Amino acid sequence: MSGKSNPTPATPTPGQSKAGNATTAEQRKWRSIWSLVGLALGMFGFAFALVPLYDVFCDITGINGKTASTPTEASERVDTSRQVTVEFVSYINPGVPWTFEPEVRRLVVHPGQTQTVNYAARNLAQEASIGQAVPSVSPGQGAQYLNKIECFCFNRQPLAAGESARLPLVFYVDPALPADIHTLTLAYTLFQAPSTETAQTQ
Numbered sequence: 001m002s003g004k005s006n007p008t009p010a011t012p013t014p015g016q017s018k019a020g021n022a023t024t025a026e027q028r029k030w031r032s033i034w035s036l037v038g039l040a041l042g043m044f045g046f047a048f049a050l051v052p053l054y055d056v057f058c059d060i061t062g063i064n065g066k067t068a069s070t071p072t073e074a075s076e077r078v079d080t081s082r083q084v085t086v087e088f089v090s091y092i093n094p095g096v097p098w099t100f101e102p103e104v105r106r107l108v109v110h111p112g113q114t115q116t117v118n119y120a121a122r123n124l125a126q127e128a129s130i131g132q133a134v135p136s137v138s139p140g141q142g143a144q145y146l147n148k149i150e151c152f153c154f155n156r157q158p159l160a161a162g163e164s165a166r167l168p169l170v171f172y173v174d175p176a177l178p179a180d181i182h183t184l185t186l187a188y189t190l191f192q193a194p195s196t197e198t199a200q201t202q
Contacts, residue, residue, distance in 0.1 A: 071154065072147040075112035079175040083108050086146075086173065088117060089187040097125040098159075100133075100190045103166075111175040114149065119167040119188065123159035130158045130193040133167075138185045145174040146184055156193045 086109055088102035099122045109115050123129045133153045137143035148154075152167035159165060173184065 071149055071151070074114050074149055075147070075172050075175065077175055078110050078112035080110050082111055082175075084111055084173050084177060084181075085109075085183040086115075086171075087183065087185040088119075089185060090119065091187065091189040093189060093191045096131065096190055096192045097129065098123055098131055098190060100131070100188075109173055111173045111177055114170065114172045116168060116170050119152065119169065120164070121157065121159065121167055121190075122164040123161060126161050128158060128160050128195065130156050130195055132156045132191045132193040133188040134191060135186060135188050138187070139181065142177060142181045142184045145177040145181075146186060147172055147174055153188065 086107045088105055088107075090101045092098060092100055099120070101120055103118045103120055107115060107117065119133075121131065123131075135148075135151070135153050137146050148169065148171045150168060150170040152169065157165065157167060171186075177184075
């Protein structure tokens with residue numbers, strides 16, 4: 001009995017097998033390379049975004065003691081049933097030829113009550129200099145409750161050689177300050193700003 005036999009599949013030659021394996025290995029290599037490139041770009045983007053995200057988080061929570069960098073309106077309510085102590089501290093960054101200190105070290109205030117204190121500054125150098133004060137509040141949870149209506153920290157402060165100035169701070173403690181916080185410490189660190197930048201005084 002005769003019949004047609006099924007054709008036998010062609011067997012790849014050793015050369016064809018090696019070429020196919022090489023192509024597959026090359027594809028896997030490039031997939032790995034592009035995966036690593038994508039991972040690196042993703043990590044870079046995350047790191048780049050982390051700083052502004054952290055700043056936003058700190059601005060909302062006050063967790064690191066940062067205070068608002070823009071003025072606020074005066075409080076519409078004063079809580080006369082409660083008192084809060086506000087302490088004032090100053091630091092000078094090494095190499096800044098100024099004196100800089102608060103005229104008042106401590107105030108006891110009612111939340112919502114507007115208060116004014118001054119910091120005294122003097123340029124001890126033989127040339128003009130520009131200072132920039134950077135505030136922080138402790139405990140950090142209380143930073144968002146110390147509101148500045150006017151502050152010398154909003155602008156750079158230029159002083160001529162030997163010149164002195166009284167730098168005003170107008171502030172109030174938010175009546176919403178948590179009940180377990182009884183003392184706030186407001187610290188300013190004075191840095192020297194580049195003289196080439198425009199400075200303003202208040």
